[in-house]
Amino acid sequence: MKNLYFIATLIFWLTIVSFWIALSWSPESDNAINRNPIVVYSLSEVIKHNQQTDCWMAIHGQVYDLTTYLPQHPAALRVILPSCGTEASQAYDTKNRSREHTNAADMLLKHYRIGVLKH
Amino acid sequence: MVITVALLPTLAIIASLPFNIFGFGLLSGWLGTGLISASLLLMVREPIWADWFGGLQRMYQWHHGMGIMGYVLLLAHPLLLAGHYLTLNPDIAWQYLLPFNSHLPNFLGWAALIAFMLGLAATFALRLPYGLWRRIHVLLAAAMVLGLSHVWTADGFSFSLMAALLPAVIAVAWRLLRADHGIGARPYEVSAVHHPTEQITEVVVQPLSTPMPIAQGQFVSTAFFEGSNFQGCGEFHPYTVSHVTKNNSLVLTIKALGDCTRHIQSLEPGVAVRLQGPYGNFLLNRPSTPEVWIAAGIGITPFLALLRNHPVTQHTDMAYIHRESSNAPYENELQTYATNQNLLRFQSLAMANDPAPLFEWLTNITRLSERHVYLCGPPPLITLITHWLQEQGVPRLQIHFEQFDFR
Structure with a gap:
C-alpha cells in the first residue's frame, strides 16, 4: 500500500515535469490549426448543418465544423447536439448552466474553424 | 455492498x-x-x-x-x-x-x-x-x-x-x-486501579447500564472523562480487555505509550468511562487443534484474558517476547498458569531487535506447519514472523493476528 502510494506519486510528478520540460524546449507551433483561406458563411448556411453527422456552430463570429469532434465531447451527446446549426455563443460561454469552458477547450475550438460568420 | x-x-x-x-x-x-x-x-x-x-x-x-x-x-x-x-x-x-x-x-x-x-x-x-x-x-x-x-x-x-x-x-x-463523540457508547465507571508495573495500569470498570457482550481477548474503544481529581482526555482509544469478571466488570490493561495513556496512570476510582465495541475476533472460534501463541510486549493482554478465564483445552506453546531481561509484566502469572496446566508450555523470551531466539524456539515445535499460530504485537514484528512462518510451510490461513490500532 505504502509502496503503491510512493510509486504512483513519483510517476505522476515525473510525467508532469517531463511534459513541462519537453513543452518548454519544443519550438512553438500551431500548425495543426486550420489555416485555410477565410470563408464567410451566413447564419442561414450554418443552420443547414444541424445534425450529428453534419454539425456546424457559429461562436463569437467564427464558424466551426464540429462533426468530427462530437464523439470526443466530454459531456453526453444530448448536451451538445441541440447547439448544432445554431449561433451557440451563449451555450459555449455558459454550458447552459453558468459555467465556462476551459482554456483547453478554447484552444481546441480553433482546430475546427472553417470560416467567419457574415454580419 | x-x-x-x-x-x-x-x-x-x-x-x-x-x-x-x-x-x-x-x-x-x-x-x-x-x-x-x-x-x-x-x-x-x-x-x-x-x-x-x-x-x-x-x-x-x-x-x-x-x-x-x-x-x-x-x-x-x-x-x-x-x-x-x-x-x-x-x-x-x-x-x-x-x-x-x-x-x-x-x-x-x-x-x-x-x-x-x-x-x-x-x-x-x-x-x-x-x-x-x-x-x-x-x-x-x-x-x-x-x-x-x-x-x-x-x-x-x-x-x-x-x-x-x-x-x-x-x-x-x-x-x-x-x-x-461516543453517541450510543455504553456508560461505565472506574471501580479500581492497579499498577502491576511502572508503565502498565490495570483499570477495572463496572457497567452503569446494560453490560457490553464481550468475549475474552477482545478489545474496546474507551474514553475516560472527569473524576474528582482527574481530567480525562475524552478521546476514544483502543484498549485490550485482559479479563471479564463474573459481575461483568472489565479489566483494561493500558501501557503508557502516549500523552493520553501516560495521563491514565493517575486515574482514580469513580471516573466516568464510555465504551464502544467490542472489536477484535482473531481469538474467537478457534479450532480444537494444537496452537502456538506469540505475544510481544503489551500484546500479551488478549492471551492473558483467555488464561485468566479458563485453562487451555488443547496443546498450546506460548512465547512471550519482551525487552526487559527480567521481571517482564505478568511473567510470574503466566509461569504459574504453565506450571498448573499440562497442556500449556510457556517460554519467556527477552530480546530486542534480533528475532533469532524466537525463530530458534519455533523450530523446536513439533509439526509447526500443522499448527494454528496466533500473534499479537507491534505490526513490523507480526509481518516479520508471518513471513518466516510461511517460509517454514505454515499456510497463511493458519496464521491469525489483529493489530489493536485504529489507523
Missing part, C-alpha cells in the same frame, strides 16, 4: 462517456471518486460492520486498499485527459496538467490532489502519535471536499455527484457522532 457504492457514480455515467483516452480519463476520475467515497464507509468502527469484514483490521485493510486505489485513479485522471490531446496539440494537453490555472474546476482538482498527497504522505511516511495522526488525517477529508467541489464546478449537479457525495457525508457524520 461497499463495492456497489464505489461503482455507482461510474455506472451512472459510463454509457455517456466517449470511447477514447479522454473517456478513460473521465472514467478514472469517477471511479477514483467513488472508491474514496465508499472507503469512508469503512472507517465508522461499527462492531457489526467489522464482523461482516472478518474483523476491524480487515475492514481497515479494505478502507486503506480502496482509498489508495482511488488515489491512484485520481492521479491518472488529469494525465489521461492530457494524453488525449497530446498528438493534436501539446499546448492543449498542458492545460489539463497546468497546476492552479485560472479555471476554477482545474484549481479545485489540483488542490484536492495536493491535499490527498500530503495527507497520505503524512499517514505513510511518518510514525506519528495517534492524536497528531488523526488531525493530519482530517486533511484527507478536506481533499474529499475539494475533489467533490471540482466535480460540481466541472460537471454540475448530477446523479453521479450525489452518489459520491452521500456516502462521504453519511460516513463522516456517522464517524464524528458515533466513534469520536
Whole structure:
C-alpha cells in the first residue's frame, strides 16, 4: 500500500515535469490549426448543418465544423447536439448552466474553424 | 455492498462517456471518486460492520486498499485527459496538467490532489502519535471536499455527484457522532486501579447500564472523562480487555505509550468511562487443534484474558517476547498458569531487535506447519514472523493476528 502510494506519486510528478520540460524546449507551433483561406458563411448556411453527422456552430463570429469532434465531447451527446446549426455563443460561454469552458477547450475550438460568420 | 457504492457514480455515467483516452480519463476520475467515497464507509468502527469484514483490521485493510486505489485513479485522471490531446496539440494537453490555472474546476482538482498527497504522505511516511495522526488525517477529508467541489464546478449537479457525495457525508457524520463523540457508547465507571508495573495500569470498570457482550481477548474503544481529581482526555482509544469478571466488570490493561495513556496512570476510582465495541475476533472460534501463541510486549493482554478465564483445552506453546531481561509484566502469572496446566508450555523470551531466539524456539515445535499460530504485537514484528512462518510451510490461513490500532 505504502509502496503503491510512493510509486504512483513519483510517476505522476515525473510525467508532469517531463511534459513541462519537453513543452518548454519544443519550438512553438500551431500548425495543426486550420489555416485555410477565410470563408464567410451566413447564419442561414450554418443552420443547414444541424445534425450529428453534419454539425456546424457559429461562436463569437467564427464558424466551426464540429462533426468530427462530437464523439470526443466530454459531456453526453444530448448536451451538445441541440447547439448544432445554431449561433451557440451563449451555450459555449455558459454550458447552459453558468459555467465556462476551459482554456483547453478554447484552444481546441480553433482546430475546427472553417470560416467567419457574415454580419 | 461497499463495492456497489464505489461503482455507482461510474455506472451512472459510463454509457455517456466517449470511447477514447479522454473517456478513460473521465472514467478514472469517477471511479477514483467513488472508491474514496465508499472507503469512508469503512472507517465508522461499527462492531457489526467489522464482523461482516472478518474483523476491524480487515475492514481497515479494505478502507486503506480502496482509498489508495482511488488515489491512484485520481492521479491518472488529469494525465489521461492530457494524453488525449497530446498528438493534436501539446499546448492543449498542458492545460489539463497546468497546476492552479485560472479555471476554477482545474484549481479545485489540483488542490484536492495536493491535499490527498500530503495527507497520505503524512499517514505513510511518518510514525506519528495517534492524536497528531488523526488531525493530519482530517486533511484527507478536506481533499474529499475539494475533489467533490471540482466535480460540481466541472460537471454540475448530477446523479453521479450525489452518489459520491452521500456516502462521504453519511460516513463522516456517522464517524464524528458515533466513534469520536461516543453517541450510543455504553456508560461505565472506574471501580479500581492497579499498577502491576511502572508503565502498565490495570483499570477495572463496572457497567452503569446494560453490560457490553464481550468475549475474552477482545478489545474496546474507551474514553475516560472527569473524576474528582482527574481530567480525562475524552478521546476514544483502543484498549485490550485482559479479563471479564463474573459481575461483568472489565479489566483494561493500558501501557503508557502516549500523552493520553501516560495521563491514565493517575486515574482514580469513580471516573466516568464510555465504551464502544467490542472489536477484535482473531481469538474467537478457534479450532480444537494444537496452537502456538506469540505475544510481544503489551500484546500479551488478549492471551492473558483467555488464561485468566479458563485453562487451555488443547496443546498450546506460548512465547512471550519482551525487552526487559527480567521481571517482564505478568511473567510470574503466566509461569504459574504453565506450571498448573499440562497442556500449556510457556517460554519467556527477552530480546530486542534480533528475532533469532524466537525463530530458534519455533523450530523446536513439533509439526509447526500443522499448527494454528496466533500473534499479537507491534505490526513490523507480526509481518516479520508471518513471513518466516510461511517460509517454514505454515499456510497463511493458519496464521491469525489483529493489530489493536485504529489507523
